[in-house]
Structures are given as structure tokens and as C-alpha cells.
Amino acid sequence: MALESVYVATRGDGFGEDAGVGREPPINLEAEQALLSVLLANNLALERVGDFLRGEHFADAAHQRIFEACQRLIDRGQVANAITLKNYFERDEGLADVGGSAYLGRLTAVSGGIINVVDYARLIQDLFLRRQLIELGEEMVNEAYSHELDRDAQNQIEVCEKKLYDLAETGSAGRDFTPFGDALTLSITMAEAAMRHKGVSGVSSGFTDLDRVLGGLHDSDLVILAARPSMGKTSLATNIASNVATAKRERRQSDGSTVEECQVVAFFSLEMSSEQLATRVVSDMANVSSDRIRRGDISKDEFNRVFEAARHLGSLPLFIDDTPAITVPALRTRARRLKRQQKGLSLIVVDYLQLMQGVGGRSSENRVQEVSEITRGLKAIAKDLSVPVIALSQLSRATEQRDDKRPQLSDLRESGSIEQDADVVFFLFREEYYLARKKPSKRANEEEETFKQREKAHNEEVARVQNIAEVIVGKQRHGPIDTVELHFNGEFTRFSDLADSGHLPKAP
Numbered sequence: 001m002a003l004e005s006v007y008v009a010t011r012g013d014g015f016g017e018d019a020g021v022g023r024e025p026p027i028n029l030e031a032e033q034a035l036l037s038v039l040l041a042n043n044l045a046l047e048r049v050g051d052f053l054r055g056e057h058f059a060d061a062a063h064q065r066i067f068e069a070c071q072r073l074i075d076r077g078q079v080a081n082a083i084t085l086k087n088y089f090e091r092d093e094g095l096a097d098v099g100g101s102a103y104l105g106r107l108t109a110v111s112g113g114i115i116n117v118v119d120y121a122r123l124i125q126d127l128f129l130r131r132q133l134i135e136l137g138e139e140m141v142n143e144a145y146s147h148e149l150d151r152d153a154q155n156q157i158e159v160c161e162k163k164l165y166d167l168a169e170t171g172s173a174g175r176d177f178t179p180f181g182d183a184l185t186l187s188i189t190m191a192e193a194a195m196r197h198k199g200v201s202g203v204s205s206g207f208t209d210l211d212r213v214l215g216g217l218h219d220s221d222l223v224i225l226a227a228r229p230s231m232g233k234t235s236l237a238t239n240i241a242s243n244v245a246t247a248k249r250e251r252r253q254s255d256g257s258t259v260e261e262c263q264v265v266a267f268f269s270l271e272m273s274s275e276q277l278a279t280r281v282v283s284d285m286a287n288v289s290s291d292r293i294r295r296g297d298i299s300k301d302e303f304n305r306v307f308e309a310a311r312h313l314g315s316l317p318l319f320i321d322d323t324p325a326i327t328v329p330a331l332r333t334r335a336r337r338l339k340r341q342q343k344g345l346s347l348i349v350v351d352y353l354q355l356m357q358g359v360g361g362r363s364s365e366n367r368v369q370e371v372s373e374i375t376r377g378l379k380a381i382a383k384d385l386s387v388p389v390i391a392l393s394q395l396s397r398a399t400e401q402r403d404d405k406r407p408q409l410s411d412l413r414e415s416g417s418i419e420q421d422a423d424v425v426f427f428l429f430r431e432e433y434y435l436a437r438k439k440p441s442k443r444a445n446e447e448e449e450t451f452k453q454r455e456k457a458h459n460e461e462v463a464r465v466q467n468i469a470e471v472i473v474g475k476q477r478h479g480p481i482d483t484v485e486l487h488f489n490g491e492f493t494r495f496s497d498l499a500d501s502g503h504l505p506k507a508p
Helices: 029-041 043-049 061-075 082-086 093-098 102-108 114-145 153-171 180-196 208-214 233-246 274-286 290-295 300-313 328-342 367-385 397-401 415-421 431-438 448-465
Strands: 222-227 248-252 258-262 265-269 318-321 347-351 389-394 424-429 468-476 482-489 494-497
Touching: 029 043, 029 061, 029 102, 029 114, 043 061, 043 114, 061 082, 061 102, 082 102, 114 153, 153 328, 208 468, 208 482, 222 233, 222 367, 233 265, 233 274, 233 318, 233 347, 233 389, 233 494, 265 274, 265 328, 274 290, 274 300, 274 318, 318 328, 328 367, 347 367, 367 389, 367 415, 431 448, 431 468
Parallel strands: 222 389, 222 424, 265 318, 265 347, 347 389
Antiparallel strands: 248 258, 424 468, 468 482, 482 494
């Protein structure tokens, strides 16, 4: 039996008043009949198609009802055939147009073998997706003709992208079971990689102590980097991005050999422009203040260092997208395109989460629900592209009301969704920032000696934490929580590993 789909189309260029006139939607009733015939003859056929084929995929409403009835009976452990379904459809008006319950007997006479059942199901699903595409296309055209003040063309494109992605997800069969032996092989391979790279099985952040706690940034993980303003979270994210783009990653080939390949990084900067972000990276490498670079207040020697740093950095596979208020569907589309064009993607950074926009511009309705949608979307991107996603996040002002200003999970804005969806949450905290703003002043009637003692104690406290930043791992789905100290150089917006006190040079 032929399984080509039946298309009835008029000739023409597809434009103008006659576009679509006389066309029939893509339908193949013979394939639907053949599949139902196989299913009624052998209920085991459902095991081969039940994970991706649904009743709504059938174009004929009667076929849809028969398939769903078969599913229900088989799921209950009962036999589904023309006899057991006869009473079920005896008075069903939905089958009246095809001859009532007698139609079940005619279905069993249709030729079709169980060996072809997957082919039938794939064709039925493909034609369903084509009909959905036609419907979506008509909807896109109608929306493009309409003019709504709160929805511009770009917003409509992003909504359409989301619908297309949802349709693509509907059409996918999903993941099948992974044999435990295969999962064990992956686990051993990961352990072997961690042994070779001193405990790092994922993408190295470039910071030794942070990698020791996290084991690197792992594929499919959503990592939240949260801090209060002026803590340096953008600087830390930029440092991690440049570290990843600078380093190379080993990849084991099918023959067992390993090759080094570049690590592509996508940096979505919603707060800063690409020029500002690039200036920070150049400042770090050239050891020249980013503020002085912006003002042009640099010497000829410093300019030469900046030029050399820019020349070196220009070859890095680090890509910046500074689109403001980007949505999750738009981010997914651009990241997927970059991965395809560069033949790989190692890290995605989003700066920052609260500046993203929900689909449809519903930010004023329910911000908590919108952020929940965004975090779920970012986690889905991490799994879909098999890449770690670092999303920066603001903290609430609750930290400012406590004596100990170190952040906690409850300080995350819209913390319910962020904390739940994230695989790793770590906070950036610099005590120096707060102590520097608590410089003591002389009290009324206070003796000079007492004031100097207080001032000395304060200066010693500031000196103790000067240039030290704490990275507090507050949640790690696959590992321990811990605190890591890094060195922070504000002039060059640079974080680096903190030297152990036992390895510092002795004072003269």
C-alpha cells in the first residue's frame, strides 16, 4: 500500500488573492487506517509508537477516538480489538459518518504489517506537524496585519519563535531509556577526566579553589551568580568567560585519542554595551585601569599594552550579544545558531537575569511568575544545548538590614523559582566594601586618644579584608557547599586565585 501523503494544490506562485485556494491540508487517511489495523490486530504495536504518537496527531476525528480508546484499554491491561471496542462505540455518534462500530471490522481488513507500524506513525506525526505549521503560519500572517500598540514586530517574532520551538518539542520523540551500563560508562569517563585535570570534570572556571569545590562548570547545569550591587559580579562573570575562551578543552575521539579544541563562549550582556564589556576584558589583560582607558588618560606605553592585549583577545572565541531585555526564546535561538556556526559551545553567560523579559511582555502582570518562566527556560537551554549557563542575579535589600551582610539563599529576588531551578548558586561578597563605608568619625566629647584607637582598629580590620572577595557556594546539587576566597583588584576589575599565606614573601 502506498504511503505517500495526499496533497491537492492549485498551480500558482502562492501569492495574491488565490494563495491557498483549492488546497487541501496534508492528510493521509490510508496511513491512519493501516496503523489502526495493525494496532487492533496486535496491541504490542503500541509499545513501539506510544511514546511519541498521540490521538491529536490523527487528521480524522474518528481515527483519533479509536486510537485513544485503544490506548485506554491497553493501559488498563485489557485487549483492544474490534470485538472489545464494539460496545464502546455502539452508540458513539462520532463514528456515525464512517459507519458506526461496523467500521472497526472494516479497519481490521486493511492490509498493514507490524514491521511498518513505526513508519506509519512517523508519517502521521509528520503530517500533523505540517498542518500545525500551516495553522501557525496563517496566525502569524494575521497578527502581522494587526497593529497593537503594546506588541511591536520584534515581540511578535519572539512569540512566533517560542511557538515554533514548542511545536518542535511536540514533534520530538523525547529521550528513550538509557541502559545502566551506558550510564556507568559516562560516569567512569567523567571520573577519568576529573583525574586527568586535577578534580575538574567540567569546564574550568580558571579559578583553582572554585574548581576544587564545583569540579568545574558542568554541561546542562544552570549556575546562578548572585550579589548586591558593586560587589563585582559582572567582573567575575567576565573573568570566567575570558578564562574559558582562552583555555582549550580536551575531547576524546572515537579511536581513543584526544584533541584540543577552542571553547566558544556566548556572553549576553543586558546591562552593559559590548564596548564596555570589551574594555573590562582588555583592562584585565593589559593591567591598565578601565576608567582611564575610557577617558583616554593613558601613556604611550600603556596604549601599546592595550593594543597588544586587544590584538590577542580579538582571536578569542568570545561572542557578546548586548540586546536589551532579551527573551528566553530569542536567547535560545541565538545560542543555538552560534553553536551551529562555531561547531560547538562551551559556556553561556547572562548578565543579568532580572533584566530579561518574559514572552509576550507580561512583566507588569506577575514578576515572580515571569522570573520563574525565565529560570525554567534557562535551565531548558542548558539541557537542550548541553552547556553550562551562568546567570547573574540581583539580591534583595534584606542583606543590608543584618549585621552579617553575607548573603543567603532567601536573599535571592523571586528566590522560590531561582533557588529551585538552579543546580548551583554561589554568592559574591566583599566585606571591604561595607567596612570602607563605616569609617569612624570623632564623637562629641570623645578624647583624641580614644578616637585614634577606634580609628586604628577600623583600619586594621579594613587591611585584614582588603582585596579579598568571598565566593559563597550556597547550593550545589551534586556537591558540598563551601566558601572560597579570591583576590580582587578593583582597578583592573580582575579576580584571581588568592595566594596561600604560607607562600607569601616574607616582609623585609
